[in-house]
Amino acid sequence: MKKVVKFGGTSLADGRQYQKVVDIIKSNSERKVVVVSAPGKRFDDDIKVTDLLIQYAQESQQDGSQTAQTEIITRYQAISDYFQLDAAIFAPILDTILALPDQEFIDPDYRLAYFKAHGEKLNAMLMAMVLQKLGLPARFIDPSQAGLIVSDNANSATVLPETYTNLAQLKYDEEEVLVFPGFFGITPNEQIATFARGGSDITGSIVARGLGISVYENFTDVSSIYVANPKIIDHPAPIAEMTYREMRELSYAGFSVFNDEAIIPAIEGEVTINVKNTNDPQAPGTMIVPEDGFQPQYPITGVTSSNHFSALYLHRYLLNQEVGLTLKLLQIFYKYGISYEHMPSGIDDLTIIFDNRQFNQTTIEQLCQEVQEVLHPDTLKWIDDYSIIMVVGEGMLRQSKAASEAISVLSQKGIPVNMINQGASQISTMIGTSRADADQAVIDIYHHFFKNRKEA
Numbered sequence: 205m206k207k208v209v210k211f212g213g214t215s216l217a218d219g220r221q222y223q224k225v226v227d228i229i230k231s232n233s234e235r236k237v238v239v240v241s242a243p244g245k246r247f248d249d250d251i252k253v254t255d256l257l258i259q260y261a262q263e264s265q266q267d268g269s270q271t272a273q274t275e276i277i278t279r280y281q282a283i284s285d286y287f288q289l290d291a292a293i294f295a296p297i298l299d300t301i302l303a304l305p306d307q308e309f310i311d312p313d314y315r316l317a318y319f320k321a322h323g324e325k326l327n328a329m330l331m332a333m334v335l336q337k338l339g340l341p342a343r344f345i346d347p348s349q350a351g352l353i354v355s356d357n358a359n360s361a362t363v364l365p366e367t368y369t370n371l372a373q374l375k376y377d378e379e380e381v382l383v384f385p386g387f388f389g390i391t392p393n394e395q396i397a398t399f400a401r402g403g404s405d406i407t408g409s410i411v412a413r414g415l416g417i418s419v420y421e422n423f424t425d426v427s428s429i430y431v432a433n434p435k436i437i438d439h440p441a442p443i444a445e446m447t448y449r450e451m452r453e454l455s456y457a458g459f460s461v462f463n464d465e466a467i468i469p470a471i472e473g474e475v476t477i478n479v480k481n482t483n484d485p486q487a488p489g490t491m492i493v494p495e496d497g498f499q500p501q502y503p504i505t506g507v508t509s510s511n512h513f514s515a516l517y518l519h520r521y522l523l524n525q526e527v528g529l530t531l532k533l534l535q536i537f538y539k540y541g542i543s544y545e546h547m548p549s550g551i552d553d554l555t556i557i558f559d560n561r562q563f564n565q566t567t568i569e570q571l572c573q574e575v576q577e578v579l580h581p582d583t584l585k586w587i588d589d590y591s592i593i594m595v596v597g598e599g600m601l602r603q604s605k606a607a608s609e610a611i612s613v614l615s616q617k618g619i620p621v622n623m624i625n626q627g628a629s630q631i632s633t634m635i636g637t638s639r640a641d642a643d644q645a646v647i648d649i650y651h652h653f654f655k656n657r658k659e660a
């Protein structure tokens with residue numbers, strides 16, 4: 205049975221990390237399809253190659269400074285030197301880096317995507333060279349040859365369905381190790397377009413689904429996904445197994461180990477995901493599995509908080525009876541190109557919660573003014589200080605009291621709650637708090653549900 209193995213940026217940051225990856229690939233002959241990120245950070249203040257490429261794209265159009273170009277060459281060259289690749293073998297990588305600014309683009313967004321995608325493209329070429337040197341029959345697969353077709357959004361593309369037909373027709377030898385670059389595909393107009401940042405995980409799921417492979421090992425730099433963020437909770441309990449939808453809800457609100465969009469092709473292809481650690485490959489990691497037959501062991505699986513939200517609060521008597529009110533509101537959002545996340549409402553009140561990364565101060569002011577003019581609320585308030593706490597677990601389906609317990613924990617601890625959203629998803633409760641209270645809310649909920657559970 206074949207496996208897809210994907211390695212994140214820190215797993216490929218330098219020669220030593222590369223060596224661990226090579227050992228992982230060699231240790232199991234089922235690991236025949238490899239997906240790589242661009243080299244990531246070697247230490248906390250380091251710069252990822254993707255960010256260097258963004259800098260290179262800017263520098264090459266501005267002052268001609270070569271800081272980023274030199275640094276990018278150094279990063280790949282160091283890995284090549286670690287494995288003592290001949291200069292002639294490495295030459296195509298060097299030439300490609302030097303020639304990146306030569307390509308002409310009408311649209312600057314596609315120019316940026318082209319630069320960014322090369323972090324993964326060159327790393328996949330290099331990985332194939334290293335594996336070949338070590339005697340493995342490895343082959344670099346270019347997404348354009350494999351037919352990995354994505355939508356026309358240069359830097360936030362999504363996969364198009366024809367990709368799966370194309371991948372199913374990919375010809376390869378059973379013994380070959382195929383090396384795919386993560387993070388990008390080709391648009392129907394044959395332009396390179398990338399997924400959103402952190403999107404190499406998505407390629408792993410697409411490739412597994414497309415090639416009909418049912419196990420996707422995602423190697424990163426933690427030994428498991430934890431119940432809560434280890435930066436907030438000291439040694440949180442690890443999660444051995446969780447469902448796709450638990451992972452989606454948790455990664456939406458802050459769990460960053462696995463990309464939330466990457467779950468979708470895995471669900472469609474019934475691919476089991478195993479998140480593992482490159483630095484501790486023997487550890488079992490976390491399995492992400494379908495809901496059917498899943499037996500939750502605990503009432504909740506994870507708790508997380510996310511700060512990138514803002515809310516618009518409206519109050520007017522009999523708001524609930526006004527026909528077409530939501531339509532008018534949505535038309536305003538549509539006009540400004542704004543998407544909303546949640547819209548909990550009462551009889552006289554409505555709160556709309558947004559991902560605030562899509563706003564600047566001017567849009568906020570224009571939006572509020574227009575809502576005031578069109579809907580005439582008695583009170584209209586823009587709330588910038590907004591955090592969402594997500595309490596997630598398949599166990600909540602059976603034990604509905606878990607949601608009320610989480611809320612009562614917060615009230616006992618004196619943490620004000622400004623929104624509760626329960627019911628749309630049966631496996632999660634969303635709680636709004638101020639940003640200053642968010643970490644403490646996670647700590648209190650975690651300790652309530654996990655105080656007796658063995659720590660990691």
Ligand code: ASP
Nearest residue numbers: 241242254401402403404
């Ligand atoms: N290299 C890309 C990024 O830094 C994609 C990834 O690593 O998943 O966002």
